[in-house]
Amino acid sequence: MKNLKKKQDFPFELLSDEEEYACNLFDVLHLKRNYGKEYVEIIRSTFLIDDKGVLIREWREVKVKEHIEQVIKVITNL
Secondary structure: OHHHHHHHOOOOOOOOOOOOHHHHHOOOEEEEEEOOEEEEEEOOEEEEEOOOOOEEEEEEOOOHHHHHHHHHHHHHOO
16 A cells, blocks of 8 residues: 555555445445345445544445546535
């Protein structure tokens, strides 16, 4: 993760959720069935949280192509 942070020049820390604590907290793990097999999948989601830890907005089942414009619009109007 350090290499990705450095390569992308992110001004924030990247976290790993190996224990799935955040995934469960934000309810993004869902059971899927495909051809009789069951598996758990992470639903792509974005959460906008202010500096006090208050959830301002959430997007679930995000479609990457148009999502960035939606997020920028909300942030610009804060």
